Amino acid sequence: MSLDKAVSKPHERLADHLAGSMDAVNTLIRARMASRHAPRIPEVTAHLVEAGGKRLRPMLTLATAELCGYQGEHHLRLAATVEFIHTATLLHDDVVDESGQRRGRPSANLLWDNKSSVLVGDYLFSRSFQLMVETGNLRVLDILANASATIAEGEVLQLTAAQDLATDEDVYLQVVRGKTAALFAAACQVGGVIAQAQEERVQALHDYGDALGVAFQIVDDLLDYQGQAQNTGKNVGDDFRERKLTLPVIKAVACADAQERAFWSRTIEKGRQEDGDLEHAIALLHKHGALEATRADALAWAERAKTALRTLPAHPLREMLIELADYVVARIN
Amino acid sequence: MSLDKAVSKPHERLADHLAGSMDAVNTLIRARMASRHAPRIPEVTAHLVEAGGKRLRPMLTLATAELCGYQGEHHLRLAATVEFIHTATLLHDDVVDESGQRRGRPSANLLWDNKSSVLVGDYLFSRSFQLMVETGNLRVLDILANASATIAEGEVLQLTAAQDLATDEDVYLQVVRGKTAALFAAACQVGGVIAQAQEERVQALHDYGDALGVAFQIVDDLLDYQGQAQNTGKNVGDDFRERKLTLPVIKAVACADAQERAFWSRTIEKGRQEDGDLEHAIALLHKHGALEATRADALAWAERAKTALRTLPAHPLREMLIELADYVVARIN
Numbered sequence: 092m093s094l095d096k097a098v099s100k101p102h103e104r105l106a107d108h109l110a111g112s113m114d115a116v117n118t119l120i121r122a123r124m125a126s127r128h129a130p131r132i133p134e135v136t137a138h139l140v141e142a143g144g145k146r147l148r149p150m151l152t153l154a155t156a157e158l159c160g161y162q163g164e165h166h167l168r169l170a171a172t173v174e175f176i177h178t179a180t181l182l183h184d185d186v187v188d189e190s191g192q193r194r195g196r197p198s199a200n201l202l203w204d205n206k207s208s209v210l211v212g213d214y215l216f217s218r219s220f221q222l223m224v225e226t227g228n229l230r231v232l233d234i235l236a237n238a239s240a241t242i243a244e245g246e247v248l249q250l251t252a253a254q255d256l257a258t259d260e261d262v263y264l265q266v267v268r269g270k271t272a273a274l275f276a277a278a279c280q281v282g283g284v285i286a287q288a289q290e291e292r293v294q295a296l297h298d299y300g301d302a303l304g305v306a307f308q309i310v311d312d313l314l315d316y317q318g319q320a321q322n323t324g325k326n327v328g329d330d331f332r333e334r335k336l337t338l339p340v341i342k343a344v345a346c347a348d349a350q351e352r353a354f355w356s357r358t359i360e361k362g363r364q365e366d367g368d369l370e371h372a373i374a375l376l377h378k379h380g381a382l383e384a385t386r387a388d389a390l391a392w393a394e395r396a397k398t399a400l401r402t403l404p405a406h407p408l409r410e411m412l413i414e415l416a417d418y419v420v421a422r423i424n
Numbered sequence: 425m426s427l428d429k430a431v432s433k434p435h436e437r438l439a440d441h442l443a444g445s446m447d448a449v450n451t452l453i454r455a456r457m458a459s460r461h462a463p464r465i466p467e468v469t470a471h472l473v474e475a476g477g478k479r480l481r482p483m484l485t486l487a488t489a490e491l492c493g494y495q496g497e498h499h500l501r502l503a504a505t506v507e508f509i510h511t512a513t514l515l516h517d518d519v520v521d522e523s524g525q526r527r528g529r530p531s532a533n534l535l536w537d538n539k540s541s542v543l544v545g546d547y548l549f550s551r552s553f554q555l556m557v558e559t560g561n562l563r564v565l566d567i568l569a570n571a572s573a574t575i576a577e578g579e580v581l582q583l584t585a586a587q588d589l590a591t592d593e594d595v596y597l598q599v600v601r602g603k604t605a606a607l608f609a610a611a612c613q614v615g616g617v618i619a620q621a622q623e624e625r626v627q628a629l630h631d632y633g634d635a636l637g638v639a640f641q642i643v644d645d646l647l648d649y650q651g652q653a654q655n656t657g658k659n660v661g662d663d664f665r666e667r668k669l670t671l672p673v674i675k676a677v678a679c680a681d682a683q684e685r686a687f688w689s690r691t692i693e694k695g696r697q698e699d700g701d702l703e704h705a706i707a708l709l710h711k712h713g714a715l716e717a718t719r720a721d722a723l724a725w726a727e728r729a730k731t732a733l734r735t736l737p738a739h740p741l742r743e744m745l746i747e748l749a750d751y752v753v754a755r756i757n
Contacts, residue, residue, distance in 0.1 A: 243547035
């Protein structure tokens with residue numbers, strides 16, 4: 092047993108520590124995804140919620156609230172809020188990406204239809220909104236409203252930027268902030284706010300979540316070119332086939348000669364892909380050191396996350412959150 | 425000029441009276457639909473917002489706030505909030521209904537794509553949320569969060585209920601409350617709340633908006649079977665062809681013999697429609713007095729709206745809102 096503990100992963104140690112609160116959050120999630128009138132709603136939601144995501148975002152809220160000494164119950168509502176926002180964006184993403192898989196299972200838009208995914212996503216977003224209003228904390232509402240707008244803006248930006256070779260690292264970072272980092276940052280920040288932590292601590296929690304989210308997304312993008320399917324649940328080259336201009340490709344395009352540029356334009360911008368193109372793309376990424384540079388960026392963002400947390404007083408949860416940042420990049424280290 | 429005024433329609437008189445505030449609301453809408461990073465957002469939104477809807481919902485908020493003596497500026501934010509929520513639901517509805525037209529123009533999902541409609545809808549919903557948080561009024565947030573959940577729940581319910589002959593008038597009313605009446609009711613109610621009106625007045629405004637919204641939707645459903653395209657911008661029979669079980673059909677199904685039931689099952693539930701089916705459907709609606717009964721329901725809801733308002737003190741805006749209820753049903757009277 093103690094051996095199990097010793098080798099468990101940081102997010103599992105965090106989950107162990109937060110198990111009691113997380114049970115309460117899961118109960119709340121199940122209660123609030125119910126619908127008296129429309130049974131389709133809990134069907135679709137349960138498919139996704141019960142599929143066993145890591146619950147990373149609600150754990151961040153529970154951990155930061157406890158780290159700041161919070162004693163009440165509102166952090167449970169905020170954790171459920173954050174998970175509902177995340178689930179709503181997954182449902183809408185699957186429609187937008189025309190995905191067939193999510194968390195290793197057929198996606199909701201395939202099992203039901205796009206209509207159900209759009210409308211149940213809207214319902215969960217409304218439910219998240221009700222939950223946060225119940226905290227009666229206007230600062231928390233402001234943070235989560237702004238995060239929601241950043242998420243939606245990032246998603247729209249990605250629509251137009253993803254297949255445009257002019258997309259540079261600044262635009263990539265805006266998209267990533269929207270896709271991933273905004274909700275990580277808000278999840279951490281509201282934990283501090285609900286605990287009435289000092290302003291510089293709230294800011295440190297925000298900065299931790301933001302940097303953790305950016306690192307998380309960069310790792311995801313990198314593994315798409317060099318991961319192994321058995322470790323990641325993704326197939327190498329999915330992003331390339333879906334013509335997504337992620338960080339490794341942006342770095343390679345920045346170094347491309349005319350012939351290489353034509354290759355990227357054909358495969359990503361125009362989407363005319365042939366046999367052997369993925370292999371050639373990976374060769375170009377290696378040639379320009381793009382994978383190595385992307386890896387260095389992910390590590391730097393994880394370091395930034397840890398640095399932000401170190402301004403907080405020592406606390407077992409602070410150490411677990413620092414380990415979590417290491418864990419996020421461990422898959423590429 | 426005075427003649428023009430004399431024959432103008434009630435919603436135009438209301439618009440005249442509220443012109444100054446509505447200009448401010450339109451300025452706010454334009455400012456908030458901007459996006460620094462994603463120009464696709466204002467493109468899609470402007471297409472819909474500038475297409476010239478009647479702005480009925482924001483007018484209800486401005487009118488009820490003024491009617492209750494409100495002096496501040498938050499009613500402008502709430503009016504913009506309500507219009508953003510409405511626009512977001514239109515964008516998502518067009519994806520769900522696979523519509524090709526909206527407000528007499530090609531719908532956004534055709535001009536851009538379903539992805540843009542989903543994500544820009546999400547963005548507008550987030551923006552509406554930011555606007556209402558700026559009022560700092562938790563009661564208002566609670567009302568609008570609940571309305572949003574009712575809207576989304578009604579839309580999901582409609583997905584499963586629309587083509588099911590077991591759908592009765594109670595389920596129809598739940599769908600209509602979600603589709604239309606919840607936002608009308610919230611738009612009216614928050615006007616009273618922001619003005620700190622007495623509780624029974626806030627309730628009266630809610631009841632007015634709810635009944636007005638139900639009347640509005642029933643009229644819409646009725647005109648689909650007996651309107652004239654030049655008056656309504658809709659083609660007779662659109663709901664029938666889209667297999668929507670609206671109030672006239674629900675009433676006719678309730679009186680149907682076995683043969684008629686088989687007809688409705690084939691055309692609405694199974695969607696196997698043939699030439700002459702629409703004419704036969706309309707004949708059945710007449711046979712059972714379903715159109716007349718639907719019309720009577722719409723008038724009764726309009727009457728209920730007016731009765732709710734009459735509990736408020738006399739005020740020119742109270743009279744205009746009473747006239748508005750008459751106007752909503754005038755198209756079928």
